[in-house]
Amino acid sequence: MEGILHSPEIPEMIPFDYSQRILYYPVRHHSPGCSFHLYRVMEQYRPDCILVEGPQNADKLIPVLTDKGTVPPVAFYYFYKDSAKYINDEEGEYKCYYPFLNTSPEYNALCFASENGIACGFIDLPYGDILINTADEKGLREKKDISSYSDEHYLAESRYINALCRKTGMRSFEEFWEKYFEIDALHITTEEYIRRMYYDCLITRKNTPIEEMMADGCLVRESFMAENILKKSEMYKKILVVTGGFHSYGLYQIIEGKVRPQKIRLHSFSDKVQDVYAMSYSFEAADALSGYSSGMQNPGFYDRVWKNIIDRKEINKAYENALLDTLLDCAKACAKDKLLITMSDISAAVTMYQGLAAMREKRSAGLYELYDSVGTCFIKGEKNGSSDLPLRLLSRSATGSDIGKLCDSAEKVPIIKNFEELSKKYKLKTESVIEQKIELELFAKPMHREISRLFYQMSFLDCNFAKRIKGADIINNSDRSRIREQWAYKRTAETDSALIDSSAYGGTVEEACTVLSIRKLRDVQKCSNAAKLYVECFLMGIDTTEKFSDRMENIIISDGDFFSIGQGIYYFNMLERLAELYKRDEHNSEYFLKKCFYKAVSMLPDMINVTEERSEECIRICRLLYSLVSGSLLSDEAELLKESFVSMTKKADPEPSVYGAVLGLLYGSDSNYKKEISSAVRAYLSGSKEIQKQGAAFLRGLFSTARDIVLIGDEFVKITDSLIKGFEMEDFMEVLPELRLAFSYFSPYETDRIARSAAELHNGDAERLQKEMNVNEDVYAAGILLEKDILKEMRWGSD
């Protein structure tokens, strides 16, 4: 198999010997294998200048990056504002990240240079110029949630590499890479390693159309990099060029005069238009970026491998140790989540990954064998969304949770800067040590709406910055009539540290909230929770139109919980109605509302048998559905809902209150249902004692949706009267709370009317029934005393 990465002519294409004045070292971002051999090359070659691929305008940050106080993961955050419209006709803001981990060859190259007093620098075009030289939707201008400078899509998407993966029996490019470029790296010579890298990258390059390289700015960038290398070659004798493997050949061709460089026109921008900051980063964020073919995934695991190589000097056991540590981490995390993993499971997993490595002819097992073994030995039963906890925990452990730290001399983190700018814009007194209060007129003043959104965003990021004291609580459905919000706010050290923690998610407060909400949505399974998150985004002013659609739709489709869908309907319906008031262009809530509606309607028939505890909630949802078809949005679906209600009434053993409520709703749409209601009540009346008691619950449900049925004519008063008369005193006392609840749906005027009708049935005086007798003060005082004594007695009894 090793012959696959060999070809007689390839090594000659780029000479690699230490006598060269310019030595090209090809890398893959965050690869410990590349870093391992890079150290060997630097030790042996002893360059007097190290040039690294990266936008040149970040040179000023090299001292911060290589400072002893800086601990990876950290990242460079680049931004460019195209106010001069070089990119297209619309002014746009662009930003991207360039992460550095302990395992990143670029980071190690710069640290080595700094430690040994070797000149170093970045050689790529500044970020803005890269964008200007890139076609729309290509390279760094591809539309992504987060953009990464270190793009390796050529390698990961190469048809040749994919064919090679298939031929070697590897399931993915990442597994292929791990086998031949990470595990093998620790057992082969540097020359052999570089030969493999060249082979891989050159074949990929030869299979990449020149038009594609033109479109994503690759050729212009290489021309600029080559120009920089040539300039440095006039000053230094031994230059080590550390770039992505794909570019090594391009640079070599230009420098050797075999290919003419592209013409470059550099632009000069002020710091307000284009700049770069260093920021602390996290493994999690680096891993998310890797999803865009921007370096190796699973940084936590490879960091363990790297620490075994560098700190513990256990090169031959690097994978063995990292695998075992990660496996044990996973087992501990499972135990924390109450999933017991025994020593026998762990030992079976170890046997499994070792056996798989032998069968797959790997020098050592790697992360992919670890995933295989955990999936097989830790999951007891079918592997699905509810049982794959061990795999999710393994993935978390392989991603790692480390957060980097910048040295004290580093400039401010962009998200803090963004927060300060916003605070200034909104005239918030963030410097004060005293808690400030502000009243926001949401619907009258656009700026107040923006401030409210910022406060909601800061709360979403757990910054402990602002707290709503008064105002409409949309999520919990309270104080909805309030048109103003009152907030208290104060900036503390906790605010800053939470913002820095969130900086991994974005350079601005809004961006961090956006990314975080997308992540949260990814973990949500229930429609109710997803819709709640959607409301939070609404309040934060985050545009969810594109980012949420797919996931939200899947959640609605897969959620089998009627009550969760019902909660979703409530939220989406509310957003639909509030959109105009909050000046939000809400297209999706209508769409999701309809999706939830259809789903709930299809589930309705079975809801007639809900438990008594959930009957109230079920009735609430039925009423909500009914109100939706009464409005304009879903008026065409009235018949569909009616069909579902009708099928509910046909089912056996209905929950009485839900049954009553549904019949009441049907009566609302068709008064002919009065007959059916009468016969249902009579059926309860003529039943056994237990059935009669259910009649009270039935009335409660009925009155909750169709109380007018009692007020038209006296038939229902008579039926209710018969029901009550049928009870023995003891049973009556038992159902009394239910009956009281049933009549609570009537207004005092209506209760009065019903009382008169009832009184007439018994030749009584309605006034007397309505008016309670005056209680003598002494009797009242004696009653209070008696109650106290009873309570005391009961408490004593409970002790």
Place this chain on the structure above:
Amino acid sequence: MEQKFIKPPVEVRYREELDALAANDTGRKPENWVLSPKAVRTFILGSSKPVSTADGRKIEIRKKFFGNDGLVERCIITLAGSRGLMLVGEPGTAKTMLSELLSAAISGVSTNTVQGTAGTTEDMIKYSWNYALLLAKGPVKEALVPSPLYVGMSKGIITRFEEITRTPAEIQDSLISVMSDKVLNIPELEDEGLLFARPGFNIIGTANIRDKGVNEMSSALKRRFNFETVEPVKDIRLEKQIIMNEVGESAAADRIGMPVDTDVAELLAMTYHELREGISDTGIKIEKPSAVMSTAEAVSVYYQTLSNAWYYEHSGMSIEDLTQNLVNAVCKDTKDDLEKLKAYFNTVVKQRSEKVGGLWKEYYTARKYLK
């Protein structure tokens, strides 16, 4: 005289391939294994190069299990260790076929099987007695009737336990001591009553996830197994290929002289794939039927239509027949499935009949049979 079977066991059907692999096998073998793990893998997943037989011929080792090569590798490594292998998955995902292939390649025999049912008793799993001999000679080895588990332990071969969750939980648990101590106690035989498992012995269980909860395995027994979930084939092209291969083989065996139509196989593969996954290739969301939408079911629908055409109609296969068979296959358990199938026709099939036409147009016209 050549003996014909409806379904010969794997070791008979692939005798030539197994012999050729054994003759060329240089890999390390666990004790009592017929082939090395690598050769077992090659037998199941196929080889890119032909293999020489003992008489010098070159034969091709065909891929027999599609979908997940990693799963096969994990199964082999599990069986080389001390834990049993439990294959779980939807019905019709080739769990049994995989367990037969593994047993035939590892032990040379795939028929040492316990079939789990609600009526399976402990003596069917462990051992029972020949009562005539028992009365005549008392409890001696000669009177003992060995179960497949007993045979597996004494010979050092794989025992297959089909549909284990259909067996009552307390009966399943009789496997616990066998799996953890690798010994079977036969108290009636007194001093000779301990059967120690020979190397090579292991158990492959299969369990259908549709039966989940019927007789859920105890956690003590679960701990003795490594679990592998066999999933339906995700790749439509592969599913189409499986349908063509399986229908072709069955048709040849039954001497049905009709070719397998690629377009029909593709149509069926797409229908089954989309209904199973709940999404069409253009992103239309579809409600999944509760019926099993496995590739095996698709093969059965195709084969039924083919047989029908062969025995009754001589003009060739009709899409109308195919649709009727599809309805019968999908709408078994609940009427809701018919509604879901109708919805699929009214959205996805309709759209495709307008865009692609041809067979899809005929298919859409046949929706009148959806009742």
